[in-house]
Amino acid sequence: MSEILLAGGAVLTPDGEVKADVTLSGGRVAAVEPVREGVGREIGAGRARAADRVIDLSGLVLGPGFVDIHAHLREPGQEWKEDIASGSAAAAAGGFTAVVAMPNTDPPTDSGHLARYISDRGRQVGLVEVAPAGCITAGLDGARLAHLDELFAAGVRVFTDDGMTVADAGLLRRAMEYLEARGGVIAQHAEDPGLSRGGHMHEGEVSSLLGMAGIPALAETVVAARDLALAELTGASYHIQHVSCAETVDLIRAAKAKGAPVTAEVTPHHLRFSDRHAASMDPVFKMYPPLRPPADAEALIEALREGVIDAAATDHAPHAAHEKDVPFEEAPKGVTGLETAFAAVRSALDPDPRLLFRRMSVAPAAIGALHRHGRWIEPGIPANLAAVAWDEEWTVEGFASRSSNSPFVGETLTGRVRYTFYEGRLTYELGNSGSRTPEVRGAP
Amino acid sequence: MSFLTTRGVPRKDLEELLDSADEFNRVLARPIPKVPALQGKLVANLFFEDSTRTRLSFERAARALSADVMNFSAAGSSAAKGESLKDTALTIRALGADLMVVRHKAAGAPRRIAAWTGRPVVNAGDGAHQHPTQGMLDALTLRQRFGGLDGLRVAIVGDIRHSRVARSNVFAFTALGAGVTLVAPRTLQPVSTGGWPVDATDDLDGVLGEVDVVYLLRIQAERGGLSVFPSLPEYVSRYGMTRDRFDRLPAEAVVLHPGPMNRGVEIDDAVAGHPRALVLDQVANGVAVRMAVLFRLLGGSG
């Protein structure tokens, strides 16, 4: 059994941040040994003789691996954009150890065998846990329930028609009632189709100047308000995906105050960019929900800091260059995000490490019921970890993802993923393109 | 350098372009209305959306400057066979185009083409965004009529929300000193007029007596499908330039329309044919303005 010693990092334990040596063995954290000044190196040095590899984490923060509850891995059906292998590699490069794969594939993940195909492919690739999300409606048709029991049996815990909105309130209510008894969370892409029809960007000053049809913030808030009332009625766990505006934040805050089982996520790009960026008409700033005015971005940052928004999620949506490099109105929606998420959230919030890992690992793991992830580091937990250089500045370029439609290209961000460990194995190492090798053996 | 929008262009540059267009109008009035200025240059008209009159105007302008002209229209072309816009643009550049005139239904398409090809691009209409040569030819028409635009009161009437002409005119006219009022029902007004130096009203009859210029936009019948107004007759009853409304305008006021006109809808026959309807002056000025733009972008090393 190979053993890796992670020496001298700032380790996020249940008791707080501790400078410690962490030993990984058998896919788990075997030991966490605080480093005492003066003798710390000796302990590490002693252990090193037993370990197959020692990795020096001095100056780095070691925390639970990130969990993305919202990524489009495009397999099956659109492998020219991404597949589970390339998407897993991108996730590992972003410090992720688990990814919830959205079900709007071709065919959509609306039945058990399709969900099992995705989790099996994820296991074969072996870089992150790929947890399939399942559709709420069959074939994403917005009319009939998907095979919810089959999906549940196949391990699906997140149910969503993401990309589309379950607009029929009666249908959504039945899905909530059914799943409330069964378990699992209903995740909604909240966008009223009547209000957003034909829209390409946030409806406001910029869209009016450009003559583009807009998507008002209201398209999100009317659905959110309705759904929160349904969640209250049914008692079902309800999750709002990619919150984009301040008004939705207020609705969530009010619902949580009443004790509703409600959670929410925000994407890193909605924290950093605004509709002012979309004014360039560069399709790399086109996504749904659209980038809102700067005041909304500020409200989202504050909500994520506060916890009104529980988690950051990437909405990683790869598109091939030939699809995205077209006029704005003809471009597909969505941007990639797995490889920039940590640094983008770190840069936007300037949080302490514990808060960041809570929003990017602990909370999303809880929402997605991914119990092997999102755990503060102590002996016995599955070794799903990320080591990050907290204050390193870097300029974004080049991706492990098959696509590079990222608005962060060329941006300078603070905080960089240096190592990712999935089930005790090193799955990513900055600057080492051979880091995808599933088994890492031998000391350097 | 490209000409993609009238928004944000300094007044001095707009005036210089109009001055130059005045000269080209004199060239066009000569016995031989042609100059050799752009001999050997190749102007490509890339029309991904039909517009015979705009294409003809650009073609006339390019030929009067002795440029060669290459026409590409989407129907029956490689675009219809699924070729990407980028590949089409790069192909046109490889064929030797020195400048591209681009009409496209998507806002920002001309700007993308300029970025892809590194060639100067003239925006001949992109979505509901801009049609800057239209804005300039309208400004020229008003300058000819009134001597200048300073203090002119202009009402732009119709489907402003979906109009690239309105956007081009608002920013050209106001930069040149005119005051603009947008007249339309709320559903045809821009959602936001933040950044637009204009007033807005839904009451055409309320402003008729105090404007120098009524600029009528074409009502596109296909918008009816979006239910932006109840019915065409109801639109006409509130916003149509009828003879009765025309008679209530100040004595010197003029009517402009970018064409093609829907007679009986936004403009009555009797108004369309009136000497104070400057529609054909607009068309004629279109050639001079486009000559000025082409000469500005190609008549020099940069």
Add this chain to the structure above:
Amino acid sequence: MSWPLRVLEDSVPLVMAAADVRKSLSRMAHEIVEGSRGEAPVLVGIHTRGVPLARRIASAIEGFAGSRAPVGALDIGLYRDDLASRPAMPLAATRLPVDITDRIVVLVDDVLYTGRTVRAAMDALNAFGRPAVIRLAVLVDRGHRQLPIRPDHVGKNLPTAASERVSVRLVEIDRGEDGVWIEPGAPGISGADGRV
């Protein structure tokens, strides 16, 4: 757009003073009338400094002959053969007050150098009509012709090196007094009044 006016250094050698310019124009005016054999010539100045020179010649003719010759202005910007190698310039007004067909047209410019400006001017004139005769009057002929063109009326022949600049200053356009100067130019850059 306006071109920045160049301020000449005191050390630059003056080759024609204001009085020299006046005398030369007066002589050229007489020559033009004699050469026209009783017909009234049309004076056409080439932008920029040819235009005031044409007006001055017309005034001089009026002074001694009693009748004023029609004066036009020509911008040759649309007829240049070197557009691609120059920055884009705004057009100046081209105005011909009379039909030039079958008339004697005298083109007037400040400096004759390569001859390309004059060639362009002749092309431009052809767009307006077919003159009986085109003559050329210049204040300074500095040599270095690149085309088979010669002036009919010259204020001053001024042998120069190609690297030198000849600068003409006229009160109508420039500051100060009339005058013509020769400036040493950077090698490889030649021209007068910005023309090549």
